[in-house]
Amino acid sequence: SQTIHQWPATLVQPVGSPLSLECTVEGTSNPNLYWYRQAAGRGLQLLFYSVGIGQISSEVPQNLSASRPQDRQFILSSKKLLLSDSGFYLCAWTLSSRGGGYTFGSGTRLTVV
Amino acid sequence: EDQVTQSPEALRLQEGESSSLNCSYTVSGLRGLFWYRQDPGKGPEFLFTLYSAGEEKEKERLKATLTKKESFLHITAPKPEDSATYLCAVRGGYNKLIFGAGTRLAVHP
Numbered sequence: 001s002q003t004i005h006q007w008p009a010t011l012v013q014p015v016g017s018p019l020s021l022e023c024t025v026e027g028t029s030n031p032n033l034y035w036y037r038q039a040a041g042r043g044l045q046l047l048f049y050s051v052g053i054g055q056i057s058s059e060v061p062q063n064l065s066a067s068r069p070q071d072r073q074f075i076l077s078s079k080k081l082l083l084s085d086s087g088f089y090l091c092a093w094t095l096s097s098r099g100g101g102y103t104f105g106s107g108t109r110l111t112v113v
Numbered sequence: 114e115d116q117v118t119q120s121p122e123a124l125r126l127q128e129g130e131s132s133s134l135n136c137s138y139t140v141s142g143l144r145g146l147f148w149y150r151q152d153p154g155k156g157p158e159f160l161f162t163l164y165s166a167g168e169e170k171e172k173e174r175l176k177a178t179l180t181k182k183e184s185f186l187h188i189t190a191p192k193p194e195d196s197a198t199y200l201c202a203v204r205g206g207y208n209k210l211i212f213g214a215g216t217r218l219a220v221h222p
Contacts, residue, residue: 006156032207032208034209034210036212041217042214042215043119043200043212043213043214043215044157044200044202044210044212045212046209046210046211049207049208049209051207051208057207059209088154090156090157092210094208094210101147101159101162102147102159102210103159104149104156104157104158105156106155106156107154107155107156109154
C-alpha cells in the first residue's frame with residue numbers, strides 16, 4: 001500500500017538559520033508531489049509542486065525552495081529563515097494517471113523564533 | 114483563476130443537530146471536487162471526491178453533493194467526534210489542489 005512520510009513533526013528554528021524538510025512516498029511510482037503551508041486557522045496555500053524528478057514549479061515568490069532529487073523524495077529548503085516562515089507544512093501526493101484523491105503527510109509544525 | 118470559497122467560517126452545533134457546510138467554486142473545467150477533514154495538528158484526511166453535477170456520496174453521518182457552482186457537505190445527527198475543520202478543494206491545472214479556507218465545526222454534547 002502507498003504511504004507518505006514527512007519529518008520532522010515539529011521544529012523550532014532561529015531566524016536566519018537554514019531549513020530542510022523531507023517528504024518521501026512509498027508504494028507508488030512517478031507521483032505528483034506538492035508542498036503546502038497552512039497558517040493558523042487558515043486554509044492550505046500551495047507552495048511548490050513537481051510532476052517529475054528535477055521538475056519544480058513555484059506558486060508564490062518566497063524565501064523557500066524545493067527540490068526533487070529522487071522520484072519519491074521531495075525536499076523543502078530555506079537558506080535563511082524568516083519569522084514569517086512559521087507555519088504548518090504539509091506534503092501531499094497524487095498520481096496524474098488516475099483521477100483519484102490526494103494523500104497528505106502528517107505535517108511539520110515550524111516555529112521560527 | 115480557480116477559486117474556492119467556504120462558508121460559514123465556523124459552525125457550532127448541538128449533538129444531533131443536522132446542518133450543511135457550503136463550498137462555492139470557480140474553475141475552468143471541473144476535474145474533481147474534494148472534501149477533507151482535518152483535526153488540529155494533523156494532515157487532512159480524505160473524505161470524498163465528486164466529479165459531476167448531481168453526484169452524491171455518503172460516509173456515515175456525512176453526505177456530499179455537487180452542483181455546477183457549489184458543493185454541500187451535509188452532516189446528519191452529528192456527534193462530538195465530528196468536530197474538526199472541513200476543507201473543500203478543486204483540482205486545477207497540473208493537478209494542483211486549490212483549497213478553501215475551511216469550516217471549523219464544533220459539536221457540543
